[in-house]
Amino acid sequence: MAEVLTLGFTQEELIKGCIAGRRDAQEVLYRYYSPKMFGICLRYANNYHSGEDILQEGFIKVFNNIDKFRGEGSFEGWIKRIFINTAIEHYRKSTNHTGHAELEKASFKQVSEVAVENLATQDLLKLIQKLSPGYRTIFNMYVIEGYTHKEIAGKLDISEGTSKSQLARARNILQKMVKSNNE
Template sequence: MDKKTKEQKLIKGCRAGKAKYQQMLYELYYGKMFSVCLRYSRSREEAKDILHEGYMKVFAGIGQYKGDGSLEGWVRRIMVNTAINHYHKNKKLKDTFSIEEEYDEVAESDQLSEENVIQQMAYEDLLQIIRTLPPAYQTVFSLYAIEGYNHREIAEMLQISEGTSKSNLAKARKKLQKQVQVLLSQ
């Protein structure tokens, strides 16, 4: 049985509410989706909560999956949206800033090559550093640098201005650079 046929059988079983197929879907994407949730959370426990809530939404909404894109991409989008909703519920964007001038100033001071740093660090180390960011910075950084969204999309998702998104990203990068420099000098 080819991958597409297996996926269709899996979707059909999930739509029928069969626990066996739901478990298979859960296990199929668990690692990747847990990794996504970790990027938007302050702890592993919080990431697990987001993951479980996300999978509940996946199973409830599997009938809406049209098969246009990949199933994995559809599940990932639900996880990201669940993480953003979790963020809105718990943080209320209390530490966002909208000073665009600071963005320009910080952007010009970027000195570390992100590619070089990433090559030298383990994935867990990077996640640990990202988790130390204030929630607003962490969310914008993850959406932009990891998930690949642009500032317009981030602004719409988080209900902030594009300038705020740019500012939060620049400040996140500056904080991350300082923490990475400290870590690499040890």
């Protein structure tokens, strides 16, 4: 029996309803998945408003391409991939102005500004958001999303070595921030 998500809709009904352009199905799908996806968006964004932008862009893509979901694999996974790709797109757009050199230039300058006493998920999120876009993207993709360095290199158009080194630095910076915030 299909799992009823909310308002009596099963996932299949939601998908069909969205393909047909039903407003109620679209809203139910948005309300069901938006908290999870917004969490992802915030991890890749440097602030709340950027996260909202990614969320908005991602959901527009989801609704306009939902007919391309072929039912292979998890629907939530499909949506998640769209949001991660949208976030990467955002990162690419931001680096168009600064170039890839930004990856190398990222520094730990903001650590001293961190003034959180205890680390909850929200606090950790704040710390991640304080990382530079390059570090943040690579760290999220590798550590949380589980991409390999090869995949990251492909998606971000960088070398595998760069991905590894940036990850190490990001991890190091984040650990230092965590420690400094708990001292």
